[in-house]
Amino acid sequence: MIQGREPYQLWRKRNRVRLIDVAKYCGCSVSAISQWENNLINISDELVENYNKFIKEFEDGKVKYD
Numbered sequence: 001m002i003q004g005r006e007p008y009q010l011w012r013k014r015n016r017v018r019l020i021d022v023a024k025y026c027g028c029s030v031s032a033i034s035q036w037e038n039n040l041i042n043i044s045d046e047l048v049e050n051y052n053k054f055i056k057e058f059e060d061g062k063v064k065y066d
Helices: 006-014 019-026 030-037 045-059
Strands: none
Touching: 006 030, 006 045, 019 030, 019 045, 030 045
16 A cells, blocks of 8 residues: 555656756755655655645646756
């Protein structure tokens, strides 16, 4: 059963999105995103909102990354 933050990690892997791309978009460290996805730390609501915006823009074809 999928819980909590696992859908973010699964989405990222299915879409071959790297942690660094999400971190750059959100304005935080790769470590913060990784630890949050693995339920080791909490991040601000603002960072979660930015992650959700990244997903939406990616799916709409608007996100450009290296």
